[in-house]
Amino acid sequence: MKKMQSIRNNTTLYVSILTFIGLVSVITLQSIWLFNTYKLIENNIQKESYATIEKALEEEGNMRFGQTPKGTKIKSGPTNDTIPPMTYFYERLSDMGYPMSLHNLDSITAELLIQNGLGKQYYIYIINLRTGEKLNGIGTQREPSFMAIKPKYFPIRSDYTQVVQLIITNPNKTFLERMGLLIIATIIIMVFVIGSITYQIKIISRINKISQIREDFSYAMVHDMKTPLSSILSALNFLQGGRLDSKPEMKEKFFNIAKDEADHLLTLTNKVLTISKLENNKLEMNCEMVMLKHLLLKISEKFKAKSPKPVTFKFDLEAESIYADAEYIEEVFCNMIDNSIKYSNDSVDIKISSSENSKYSIIKIYDNGLGMNEDDQLKIFNKYERAYASRKKKTYASGFGLGLNFVQQVIEAHKGKIIVNSVEGEFTEFIIYLPLILKEL
Template sequence: MTSLTIVCTVYQIKLIFKLNKISQIREDFSYAMIHDMKTPLSTIMMVQDMLESGRIDSKPEIKKKFMNIAKSETDHLLTLTNKILTISKLENHKLEMNKTEVELTPIIETLTDKFKAKAQKPVNFTISLQAKTAYADKDYLDEVLSNLIDNAIKYSKESVEIHITTEESERYTILKVRDNGLGISEADQKVIFQKYERAAAAKRSRRNGASGFGLGLNFVDQVIKAHEGRIFVNSTEGEFTEFTIYLPLDTPNNRHNR
């Protein structure tokens, strides 16, 4: 009876601890989500007020600039919404990947041009594409690489160096995105792909100051899994972070399984 009581007590303590942790994650997520959505909404409202006031009607260049800002923030909100919906579908196995042989060069060139234009700090890309194609869903692969590049810039120092490389093994196309940023601690590397993890991590450490509620890397992980691939992170705090993606080749066996 004593042993049973001890076992039950330990189980109850563990259950209470787990429930408290879930509750804390939800609280952190709610706070981070509101914070992340508040900024673009405030910006859109500010632009709306400026346009309604008529103060910039005679300044077409400034008016166009404000309109572009509002459009960018609207796209940001839409992207967040789509990520939530996509993750939900992926977790419930309701989203199919439309995989084809995708040319990597145009995808990567478009992304590097976009981020160099929009970044608020100097960004230099080094590209080495030994593998020219990958068997993937083009739109989702584009979004995966966009997330990794965005993180590399967001969690970086004054100047950003991003290396994007591809190669091919017997079974996989291998894509790597490496930066010279702030790095990720060993503890965070173990949980970085979990949903909402950044919200909890932000409470542990505020030094980076980057907004977001942890959907980006979970989205990346879910999409790569939907491709039957794998993703790994290697990082040293204060030095670099490198994400490595393995996407299966379109082999005769894969075509037979389809």
Template sequence: METSKRKKNILFITILSVVGLIGAMALQMIWIYNSYELIRNDLLKVSSEVFEKALREETNLACKEIPEGTEILAGPESDSIPSITYLYEGIQDIGIEMSINRMDSLVEIFLRDKDISNNHYINIIDIKNDTIIKSTSENQADLDDRLNSKIIPIKTDLSQGVQLVLLNPYIYIFKRMGLMLAGTFIIMLIVIVCISYQVRFISRFEKIFQIREDFSYAMIHDMKTPLTSIIMALNFLRSGKLDNRQEMKNKYFDIAENEADHLLTLTNKVLTISKLENHKLEMNKTEVELTPIIEKLTEKFKAKSQKTVNFITDIKAETAYADAEYLEEVISNLIDNSIKYSGESVEIRINTAQDDRYTVLKVHDNGFGISDKDIHLIFRKYERASAVKRNRRKGASGFGLGLNFVDQVVEAHHGKIFVSSIEGEFTEFTIYLPLAEDKNPMQNG
């Protein structure tokens, strides 16, 4: 119930984060669009003002060509007919042509004063028929990326007008928006990364929480079995039923002692891993004889294992520079792992060798093997590669500290450990332990 509720909360937080991200992106897009429209309208206003200024300047230049004493009649100014229209039409009526090319040059000068460098051209338009009478551009392709100013009539009957066409207005607009777009992109990128990290962190937290629950359950289960055996043995011994059966009595003492030793080993392993992870445990490294350790362990596992175990040893390196106690525990864990995850007939090969830099120790078994999908998980704390599959095969129970312990101890020796395996055929662990400094030519050189 608690797990289900926690998963629902995580799902809710994830959905809320995604919705928040989408909402933030939507607001940013609305803000960018509104900014774009504002700058576009401002560009249109400025270009229209510049065009009107250029038209007035061109009209003033044309007025200088009017003979003295010539009168040009003006008319009433309105929203549709500005005063310049009467002047423009009057100048044309007396035979003076206005130069749109000169007007184009004036527009270019005035636009540059406004820091607008877009290409442009000017059209004289037949307003009624919506056709171009004259233009400063030879190419009149129907382009989408252009901005048209309002049409200024040059005939009082509103039959003709002039219009400024600004090309590629987006260059100017996005230039104005450049800093804002860059800032928006960076902010959105940071928000996306933060939300992604948050979702990943929550998911990992859930996984860790689940692993802790599984670990607690498995550890209690593993501790319950030896405790039950100890209590059962002590109850029999206390009952007095075995007082006259010394051999059976000793057997129950051995059971209680072995199970108590198992609990102590389990506890020490958890404490050792904790110290190794926090770098609080120092290795007392010396030249350790490998043959006695390997012989001791092979005899121990042959005697206590309920399976048929055959050991094949090939000792080419007699010593290793290591902490004797922890090295023995490492080899013991690897052998125990091989027996647990093998069939009823187990063959374990233990080889040692030495090169210029390392003592190499290999433990090879003919067990169930490890799948490619699971092989990268086996050194993680609390992980059991293919746990479900092993349970179907009546594999050993446990909570996955053995190989993590091995990995931590090897790392504390500044060594390396590798595993190779084919599922259904074999598993081989290879440990590299650095030689002592006085024996390592790489360090002595």
């Protein structure tokens, strides 16, 4: 068992590491993809911004040229990669007494930015590139954000004593419009990946839990079947050897031991089969009126005789009968009384009462045993759950952890319900509700 637990833990660790690596890889790839897309869009916006200010300058220059006398010609100068041909045009106009109008440039730029989908938040600087001095400026927003787009300078004088720079001070909306679908797709992919990984981890955890339950069940089954099987084999050896032929009372005693232990094994086997049938809705309840007093006295006498500790029973039966399957309801009471005895101190007092309301027969089974906390009360009806009392006693609690699950399944098959009230270290009380009349099950 320890080896299997170690293998399971190692497997869980390896899967967790691989899952973490996979998640980090996916997030890294998505981040690289988003970053590269962002830089590509940023580069495109820079080019579009430069083209916008270039066109705005051209239109503003043509407006100034329209003010010159007819027949005016403006001679260009030598051009290269840094000085565009239009630079001499703007320079000559200024030297001729037609200076740049920042307001006209601002109006033209604002209109072009809107047409090109570059937003309304910008600022235009006139800068002496030789000294770095900002000579003038105009626009809708002067302070740039950390995402501001700053395209290259456009010289309006060939000696770079005046250059124009358009800054898109807050291009967030533009980025969002151009990357919106990509961002949404990325979020969907990440949610899907994280959801899938989370679901995978839950499945692995559930598989490990089921594996642990199977091991615990196998251990409990072997433990609980070993004792009665040993008793049966010992009794049969005595009976087969003929040593008790001259002692009929002892022979009868060993025969009864073998029979009782065989009945015990059969009961355990039937309990497992019954739960399986109940869960698959293959078990039919044959209900009839069952006299409570007769049934409970029979059960109490059986437990008094075989219990290893003193047991006292007290009955308060206002409702004398219930409508139930006699065989299965007897097994229900046996399971609950067995639990009361098993999970108690050196002695146990059990009180069983019955009553009726307009819909249900109500049976209460109270004991002064170990009790349980609220967390245990939420899970005691789960299959294979049997450790809560053992933790209090620090001893092995025999059984497969099927008893209370069996009880719940049978009660629900009767269309009834069962609840538990308990205080740790003081008492436990189970309350069973069975319909008064149940024509179909």
